[in-house]
Amino acid sequence: MNIGFIVSNNKTIFFYQVAKKLESYGYKTWWLSPNKYWAKWLQDHGVPKERILDITDFGQEWESKYKxxxxERDSHDLHELEKDYTLNINNLILMDRLLSRKEYEYALSYLLVCNKYIEKFLLENNIQVVFYxxxxxxxxxxxxxxxxxxxxxCSPHTVRIPDGRFAFFDGYLQSEIIHIRNPDDKDRVQAKKYYKEFLNKKPKPKYWYLNNKTPSLKFSWFIKLxxxxILSLKGQNKFDETYFGIKWLIKNRIREVKNAWLLKVKNPFEQPNLDEPYILFTLHKQPEASVDVLGSYYSNQIETIKLISRITPVTHKVYVKEHSNxxxxxxxxxxxxxxxxxxxxxxxxxxxxxxxxxxxxxxxTISGTVAYEASLYGVPAVTLSSMFYKDILTVNQAEIQKLNITDIIENKGQRLKIGDNIINFLAYIYANSFEGIISDPVSDPSCISEENISKTVKGFRSLLDKLTY
Structure with missing residues (x-):
């Protein structure tokens, strides 16, 4: 089977280790890279040049098209992609934290050229599955x-709860886990055991602890700068539409340190009163795919909070909790x-x-784990995006204007969505997810350990075997 991986900055190192292991089992792997640096990195690590599509090789083409x-034909080509899919090109541009800052015609030119060469690359190499x-x-x-x-x-991604497991998600959202098998008695035993531990220990996912750091001046920043x-001097970031640039990196680091310092001086936060009635909304870290992609229609979080305020009864406060990361x-x-x-x-x-x-x-929440956790506690929970844990939510992919908060609050029966329903759902997660950490070695060095690569490859092979039959 021929499979493809899309280069994703430092996660490329993890994907490369997975791909190398899969090749030892007879799979053939190809690579799609949005930048020259990682395309060269792959070649330096033994990947044949003909197995890599470096999209920046065609940068002159989209720049000329833009100029x-x-x-009308160009727009038609992109519209062909929209016809049978739930994502429009304009929304796709707005989801991208960098392309959305560029001129619209430039963004379209980039996407047109990418569309042309990516389709050709996939078809010519008979690629059957793409991971990204x-x-x-x-x-x-x-x-x-x-x-x-x-x-x-399909996108391999953590299932958040239980920790240390991942599943494969269909498409660009995290609304559907690709089905591998039906749960059995062993899965239900694991589900019951984990659920008991969750209620007693209140665990946080490992990635939360890894990212839970207050910005401060670090020597590593100067090394990164x-x-x-060097990257700029070598021209390896030319036409890379996933690269912000040196000026932005410097300004962003200064801004982070400044904001963190001001928060200590001018503390804007309040203490909650857990005895008063309230609705909880948690902010997402941003930019982040969890809000910009999964929850694109609600990516303006201030406006989303205003919408929630408009429909909240006067009997309740709206508690907005900042994300510690x-x-x-x-x-x-x-x-x-x-x-x-x-x-x-x-x-x-x-x-x-x-x-x-x-x-x-x-x-x-827009797409946060907080709704997943709330559902496990039996607390009514609503997501504004469609999420894979929809079966245990009070409302999945809610339209805020149509959400009747009073009815949800007054319907105490919503808190009874625990027991068998929770166990059945967790058992399904165990049956259709795998042990392993999907990450990059900068965020979590353990992801490229031999043990973790072996675990994750086992999951990849289970999926590919399923797709073969």
């Missing part, structure tokens, strides 16, 4: 191309704007989210 102007991280426009576009020409596109300068990302003025929204209290990120969840009358 000369687009025609659904973050950048080029990844989302590839998913749309795969849909058009009948190739399976030096690497980026996002300290430094947002300015004081951002928090002050949230605090001006009627009925809203801004809650400190360090407070125990499990206590806030269990005392809430309702939990609302």
């Amino acid at each position: 000369l102007g687009l025609n 991280e659904a973050t950048w426009a080029i990844e989302l576009l590839t998913v749309m191309i795969c849909n058009k020409i009948g190739i399976i596109a 030096y690497k980026h300068i 996002a300290i430094g990302d947002r300015s004081i003025s951002y928090y002050n704007e949230i605090k001006r929204i009627p009925g809203v209290k801004l809650i400190h990120p360090s407070l125990d989210s499990h206590d806030l969840i269990r005392n809430a009358d309702l939990v609302i």
